[in-house]
Amino acid sequence: MNGVKVPLSFSDAAAMRVRTLITEEKNSALKLRVYITGGGCGGFQYGFTFDENINKDDTTIKNGDMTLIVDPMSLQYLVGGIVDYTEGLKGSYFFIKNPNAVTTCGCGASFSV
Numbered sequence: 833m834n835g836v837k838v839p840l841s842f843s844d845a846a847a848m849r850v851r852t853l854i855t856e857e858k859n860s861a862l863k864l865r866v867y868i869t870g871g872g873c874g875g876f877q878y879g880f881t882f883d884e885n886i887n888k889d890d891t892t893i894k895n896g897d898m899t900l901i902v903d904p905m906s907l908q909y910l911v912g913g914i915v916d917y918t919e920g921l922k923g924s925y926f927f928i929k930n931p932n933a934v935t936t937c938g939c940g941a942s943f944s945v
Contacts, residue, residue: 839911840866840893840902846917846926847895853882854898863892863899866915866928868906876909880926 850864865883868876883901886892891907893900900915913930 847898
């Protein structure tokens, strides 16, 4: 990235899964949006959705030809983190390795700072 520090990483596994899902949807305009909402057992909760639109204040992170979108309010809680994807006994899902989380719940879907 030409020495530019990326505020949030988008793993190869997550990008490959996004590519598969976009292909299944037959809509190459889709991008993965990650966001933070209030709630969950930890106080904040991670959310993932597909979005065709990029707002002017959004941050975009690329991995190859796949794009991750984050709004500025959510990004402040995710700086230094990694958006990843896993498949295993607990199922398959996107998740965030977040160095800003002081505590997380057992399912990993909510956190506190």
